[in-house]
Amino acid sequence: MDEQTEHLRDVFLDATGEETVTEQQEASPGSLVDRDEAAVADRIVAIVGTMRERESFETGLSTAAYGRVARGVFGGESDEAIADALDTHEEFGLRGDTGEAIDAKTVRRARLDLHLVRASDREIVAPYAALRQLLADDPDRSAETCARRLDAPIEAVERALPAARADLASARVNDRFRDEFRSLLTDADLSESHAATAREDGLREATEDIETDVSF
Incomplete structure (x- = not known):
């Protein structure tokens, strides 16, 4: 050390x-x-x-x-x-x-x-999965473009964009860092079931139909 x-x-x-x-x-x-x-x-x-x-x-x-x-x-x-x-x-x-x-x-x-996205971050704009898909297709899309494509308030999209980008970054590494923080800072027996629930309920919609390029 x-x-x-x-x-x-x-x-x-x-x-x-x-x-x-x-x-x-x-x-x-x-x-x-x-x-x-x-x-x-x-x-x-x-x-x-x-x-x-x-x-x-x-x-x-x-x-x-x-x-x-x-x-x-x-x-x-x-x-x-x-x-x-x-x-x-x-x-x-x-x-x-x-x-x-x-x-x-x-x-x-x-x-x-740190890829630590709260559920409330994903609730800011209703079509969150669609926002993620837009960024997955083109990471450089502006908030204005995304808001127009989603027919959503620009303020809501601007706030949701960093969370969507963090989710995409985490997905590209198979949630490696997010999961390791969880294993270090929570009880494994409890967190494993909570993590599974969170992924099924909170992330399933967010990651739906999104292809990721996992590279190590």
Whole structure:
């Protein structure tokens, strides 16, 4: 482990207040058995680093901040709550490059960078599957073009576009990063069934009739 990775792991440990797996986690059969917070933190750092190399992140948040966003999402926190948590940890370097306060919009952009799309993101514009298909056919289609083709309000399409692009990016890698975050940050036994339900109910319509080019 290099010095930077070790520092980021320490940031996670300080932020969560835990150093080892809890007694309840030890007693629970699943992905959290024999896995401590240090190992989870190390892996989150690695995942975020890999994603940052593969894709262009939309925010200036640090790797530690992106990890905190992922933890917040799977911990059931709202974007506003995650923003508040990040903004109170500036001593860990969680602010963006500009040094400005972090708000819910920044958190939303960060979690979409991580392919972590909420169900509410997909409910913004009714024909979400059609929007995804338009982007799958032509990733450079503008919001104006999509709104005209879908006969939808431009404001709704503008807000839905980043989520649709994040879903498409995730589909291109078979939801690899999304699933790994889930396995690290939730109980495997519970999350497996929830993940299956989410894919069937929330993503089936979104991915319907869309062909993806999976490339590693």
